[in-house]
Amino acid sequence: MANNPLDPLQALQAALTVPQNSKEQADLLSSLRESLENHPSPIPVLVDYLLRLVVNAGDSLLKRWILELLQFAICRSTLSQDVRTQMSLKALETLAQLLDDPTPYIVKTSIQTLATVYVLVFRYLCANRSNPTPWDILTTCKTRIVEMLWSNTTNAGVKLAAMKFVQRVILLQMRGVSDPRLQNKNDPNISNCPNDHPFIQTAKLEQEGQKLMEALITMLYSSQDVDLLSAMVNSWANLVKLRPHLVPGMINTLKQWTPAALAGQPALGVRSVEKSIRILLVNMSRVPANSQYVPQINETLSYQASRMEKAAIEEKRRRAGLADSRKRPSAPTDQTSDLKRIKLEAEAAPAPSPLAQFDFTSLPAPLITELIVSNLEAFSEADLVALVQAYRQLKGIPTAVPAPAPAPVAAPVIPISATPPTPQKAIPTGPRKAAVEPPTIPSAPRPESPAPAPLTDGKAEPVDPLQMDIDEEEIEFEPEKLNEELGPVQEDQELVVETDMEKISLTLNEFRLPAPPELDENGRTKTLGKALTRIWDGADELKEFAEVIPADSSQAGGNSATELWMLLLVRMITRVAQPPEKNEKDKEGSEVVLTNYYVRQDQLRQTLCDHIMTDFPARVRLATTWMNEEWYNDRIRLAKDSNWRPNYDAWLNQVVAGYQTILDGKDRTFARFLLDLPAVPSEVLDLLRDLCVDSSSPDRLSVGYATLRGLVVQRPSMRDASLNILLELTTHPERRTRAAAINTVKTWANTPPLDETIQNFALEMLRKLEKAPSLAKTAPTKVSLGEDHEMANGEEGSPQQNGEVKEDQSADEAPEASNEPSKPDTTNGDAVEHVDQDQAPAKEPIQTPYLPERIELPAEKSQVLQHLELLFALSVKVPGFLEEIFKAYGKMDISVQEAFQTLITPLIRSLGSSHRQLLAILKTCPTGAESLALRVLTIFTEHGRPSAQLVGLVKALIVERDLDARFLIPIIAEMDKSDIMRYLPRIVSILNGQPEPKNLVRQVFGSVVTTPPQTFGSVTSNMPRVRQSELLTPAELMVLLHHSEKEIGLKSAIEAIGICFSMTDVFRSEILAVVMQQIMDEPVLPVLFLRTVIQAVTTYKSLVGFVSTTLLSRLITKKIWTNPPLWEGFIRCAKVIAPASFGALLQLPKDQLRELVDKQPSLKAGLRDHVMKKAPNKARVAGFLDIFGEANVSTPDAGQQQSAAPASTPQPDSSVTLPPPIAQEAPES
């Protein structure tokens, strides 16, 4: 079928010939449609022809078919855009007419088609400016369709179509992606339209689109039509996808949405809308571009999930209830939550309307007013009167007066509309208002209530119910006015509360209450007490119904209906009772009355306070309500009466002090309470500070910090003061306190506007460590200032007082510091006073009560830490600090620097050796901070190998500036061989006889030298030597030391060689032999060579053979005597290893041999013996003897020497016997 397209005309003909609306026709048409769907090309022609049939025709199968085909062709088919646009233009007029078709289906289809037509024609008209007619038609259609959407009488299906239409209109009339590359050809929007278009006004369209969008959002919040809402939400998917800039707003909109406006709708509907929103959110979260919003979306989703779950449980309960009520057929259907059921019961007759359960309090007041008015207008006056009568009869109210009772009229829609906010207020107004006020619904006339006052006269004119509503609202919102009016009767206040509700509720035009019985003081108190008790008890009952608001909820108390009792209670104590008027005539008398009044009120307050304190965590909401009320009350009273004695501070202190003793860190209620206070007096802040430094209990500590943190974050007005306390605490001597403070503050390191203050503070602390340029001058002034010094030394006498003083000071400075953080502060008067103008820029340092004015030198490490810990903690987050640290470091005292070096370790470690900023600073390390840089370097290399970056950097640095060799030490092991060879001499040259550099060099040697293959046991080195080949062999090192002896300096070289000798596991005898061999082969011998040889042979006797036979003879062949220092060494060496050296010595030329024995006469005897013993050749022996013979003269001396020599050789420490070469070499070097 699909492959053989029907001949459309033939098929159409066939369809037209069969009976209209018959099944055959339907079949034929649908097969034709299917064929056309697969082969759409004939559609334009066909539609062109068929459309004429449609106009003015009644509903029929064919008409619907034609329209559907048109819709398909325009919206969905594969026809080219041009063809579709042409079709749209042709069909436009017809579609416009069809909007008036009586058949909803036709209208619906037309709108659906127009939605795409609008887009196509718009795009066409953007380029074709000549003919405005289509645009006019379109605009008319648009207006009509939008109207349909808002109209109440439109068919649901048409509305759904209109919803989609509006979505597409919004999409079109909103600017799309501006980047031309990203623009979608199929997504025309007003950006495509030139601004100078003759008839399409983009600005206006854009505005209109905006308005439509807003209207839709309003609808989302207010509409009751669940299908429409679902449709709207579903249509939005396209909107947010194609207009990404809408996404954040949309998420917000959906986040704030609650089914409040849907109250009373069946659970199914509510859940469906929730579900649609959910699906949209999920859909949005999947778009890759929206990934940044995913956390926000997820939060919304989880919040919604819990809401839906709650609703599901409620619905389940309702179903169960429904099942019950089926068993008891008469029972009213209790539709929704318990809370609402209360109201229904009060209504006595269950309203069958589906709106009965709708909570109208969730709507804005003006809307309700409009609703009421429009509902009332729906009735003619006569009807209204009749309805009122009927209602009265129903309720058993005398019907004589046609007084307006809005209830019956509104009943079907808003049975309880006006009541919810007012009942409590209405009570006190009763007696006075009764004369003017019509019966108000809140009184909820109980059936059994009698009508004591006959209302027969016609004087009671029908009051406009609207007027009444307004009246009530005015009352509601101006409680002060109300109280003023109440003033004169305040004596009876307590009684008024007592007055029976029924009585008040009636319209009592003429009725006057009998004067209340006067009560004596006791009676009053008692009555009052009873009233309070009743309110409390009543509250308990209410609680059962109420949604339980957790004690630490952010909502202040008294917001929900069930908590209104709190307000009631609190206001009874505060605003209801008026201080007695001052009686000018009888001053004393009025004083007494006034005192009495205060005493009485204070008693009441005390009762309330006690009540709260007995279970603070549970009653925190009451406390919050109370304190807020007191605060407000104080303000309005003070405005009127300057003598008013404020209650707020006093009672707040009472509460706080009371709670402080029983404070338990686990509960957050106290923090919550403090955060909800309208004003936090300084005493409370001081209390918080005390809590923070209270090291006795971690719980109290955490309460203090949590509260301060809350104050900083949530209370901008308290921010500076609280932040200051926290900052000061960051310098507290107690480690735990300090750490907690730092952790608190640290989180804001990059959160404006807090960051600036914090960073400045940290920097100021750093500055304090710098050497004061004018210490001598400023010190005396400071001392006179006082107590800070003492305190800093550990006595924390009265941190509060000082805290206050300092707070002011630092509060003053913080902003200034933030304005010009690096400039010298000349604006500060104090600073100018103390600091000489000529001197280097210095700022009056911020002081904290925990630190001395100036750090005392030499500084203690712990005190330096107090200054620095915050800064270090922040440095991780604020890399810019590193630079400051380095800068400041250079200006510090040496003792501070030392402490600094130790303290910075964890920070540097945590930053890591590839921290870019740190490396940059190392590179540009300011003068004076080299030791810190070195410390940083050392820290990096202490535990593990430095990063390649670091090595490179240091190498560059060394080349760049002539840096201390100590910089090399940490990284030398990471260099390659040639670099090691290059830099090692510099390192070695630091040797100065002190043990410290010696150790360093020893370490360096250990790390740059490969361990020789182990010949004995398994002595392994712990040094990680990864690049063995890059390292030096021990022999190479030794040779290097000799070669560079001049560069290093002989003294240092000797020490270095000594170090080598002490590393006995590395420099073993065979290594030394290799070294000697190698050096010996050099053309020029190092000065130290023979010294080393002597050391070697004295250390290792096994080398004697090698030295005596090979080495000495080689030296002789090299004419060692030509180099005096070496020659001297040779002689000594010969002596040390005598008699093994004798054989070699005899190889010396005679002159030299003579010189030798002249210098070392002790050798003579041995040599002579040697010659005698060997005596290979008489002639030679004679020659030798000739040389030695002279020595016979001094034989005793020789004998002495001889005996001394062997004695000295076995000593391991050969240095004693070694010649002091420096004396010999002095002229040379």
Add this chain to the structure above:
Amino acid sequence: MDPRRRDPRLQAQARADPRLQQNPTPPQQAPLASGPFPAPPGQANTYEYYQQATSAVENGSAPVATEPPVPSLANAPIDLSGPACEIVEVTAPPSALNGYKPRPLFCVVCASNQNRSMEGHNVLANAGYRVISSGTGSAVRLPGPSIDKPNIYPFGTPYNTIYEELQSKDTRLYSANGLLPMLDRNRRIKTAPERWQETRTVADVVITCEERCFDAVCDDLMNRGGEYNKSVHIINMEIKDNHEEALIAGKAMLDLAAALEGTDDIDETIDKILQDQQEKHPHNLLHAVAYY
């Protein structure tokens, strides 16, 4: 086997669009109620049966034609008197439409287009409604010998193929757990499971059998972009995925379809219908209006 041959979309073109099922067609073949499948079909003639099954669907007839025809249409008078080639002005109420009444196309959707949606498809088709069905899962998943060894097929694998494969694997097991009877039923209804996301047919009412599928359908429609502007009602009936529940839900679905087809204006009355349905049947409902 060329995978394209198993693609239902390709077959769908060969098959009649269910929208063509304007009226229950009188059975043109031998009464299918007795079925061309003497279950279980022997290996030899399976192909033939399969062909027959396909052709049965192709002709758009309900497989079981012995069901009573849809009441609303069976007795509707057909206006034969009107002039053939032009449309008459009608003053009759729009809904009457001279005896012609447009009928909604249902689409029943579950995860694998096997159990729940096919049960729904089955009962609705048997009752003469216009119905198609599909699944939203990524593949067709059927229980296997153990919980961790499910049988997984791509959408488009003919029910018959699955049937034979499972039969050859373990006839006893798959008969006992109801898979074979189910597949047998399914292959009489249509060729292969279809995937919702790939179905292009525009339905008027989509009935999903599980919230997950409801979500998937809505999400998919959002992704499609709504170019057609045509609204569609999506109704979710929460049904557990087992044969018994599917059977029970099938009856509920029948009620729902009857109510939806019985009304003159679905858009206007759907809330009421769903409300009634909710009170009558235990399945939790959800409803959304989306756009093709």
